[in-house]
Amino acid sequence: MSELLHSAEFWQYLSIPVIAALIGWVTNWLAIKMTFYPLEFIGVRPIWGWQGIIPSKARKMAAKSVDATISKIGTVREIFEQIDPQVLGEYVVQTVEPRTEEYVDELMLREYPTFWENLPASARKMVYDRVRRSTPQLVDNLVDDLSANIEGLLDIKGMVIEQLATDKRLLNRIFLECGEKEFRFIVNSGLYFGFLFGLVQMAVWYFYQAWWVLPFFGLLVGWATNWIALNVIFRPLRERKVGPILLQGLFLKRQREVAESFCYIVTHEILTVGNIINAVLNGPNGDRAKNMVRKHMKPLVDETTGIAKALTQMAFGPTGFATLKNQVGEKALEISSSSFNNPVFEKDRAEAVESIMVERMVALSSEEFQDLLRPCFQEDEIKLILVGAALGFAAGVAQFIFVFGEQFS
DSSP states (O other), X not given: OHHHHTOHHHHHHHHHHHHHHHXXXXXXXXXXXXXXXXXXXXXXXXXXXXXXXXXXXXXXXXXXXXXXXXXXXXXXXXXXXXXXXXXXXXXXXXXXXXXXXXXXXXXXXXXXXXXXXXXXXXXXXXXXXXXHHXXXXXHHHHHHHHHHTHHHHOXXXXXXXXXXXXXXXXXXXXXXXXXXXXXXXXXXXXXXXXXHHHHHHHHHHHHOOOTTHHHHHHHHHHHHHHHHHHHHHHOSSSOXXXXXXXXXXXXXHTHHHXXXXXXXXXXXXXXXXXXXXXXXXXXXXXXXXXXXXXXXXXXXXXXXXXXXXXXXXXXXXXXXXXXXXXXXXXHHXXXXXXXXXXXXHHHHHHHHHHHHXXXXXXXXXXXXXXXXXXXXXXXXXXXXXHHHHHHHHHHHHHIIIIIXXXXXX
């Protein structure tokens, strides 16, 4: 026995399953890395180089992700209602109210500095007070109008796709965090399955030492370990009892855990109040939304000038008075675009949307749920398998030449 352990032939044979395990681990690890990195193309286009599969098709992958999830777990109206238009209006009023004098002064001094500076302090105070009194009702009317027309103003699918296509790092993060355990399993399973294939390879090599055996098994390991791992992750779709054991795809078993992870990222970093308001004002129907803001803010000028309207119209002239109304609308748009940067408010509204989305996502069927992660493997999967197979083949050739000292003949 001791003599066998010290023989070169013994260690040569033992190296077969060990090298096969390493091939399986390396090819699976490389497959995951090549799926997500690098974020931008490195090399010489169009052939000599590589960009991660997800980043290289960011818009397409983002669209698939949205179709598989957000479009199934929440409509535009439901998401906006969870944000709660009433709370939104109250927040705007609370944000604007302490700065009322600053906003009024800025507007008037820019457009009509002489008039405003010569206006008695008591008259200016009257304007400030009337703006404060008028603002809540005007904001409520605006928010009600936006809420009633939200489906025509907000393209959530387009908004999410645009953000993820632009921010490839965030797109990667969604897949990586939702499938963290599955990706780790794929890499580690290459080691286990590779070793098992290596034992078969060792037995075949012992009885039949043709030149192609080691390269062929290397190719097989590089291809099969990836294929087996993917099937273990996604199959069977539903729980299946085999004796005392319940079998189901690893990813599908974690539906609630994955739903919580996915919905947290989406609601706290994508479907935020700030992003939604920005998409409403600057999206495909932004002009319509901006006109709504202007329409609801223009009465503020009439309301605040009150009995002095005739006097102010004389001071400004008909054109100047109309300009003031337009400037109030523009200032309101500016405030709307910059008001929602309060982390506490954003977090509170995100949690409200998150709660409904998680439950909807947990309720998806296994067929629907797998579509969250499955596309990142299906897209150009053949390239990854071919790379793994090529590496496995090269390792088998190296083993044939350098470990066993054989030559091709």
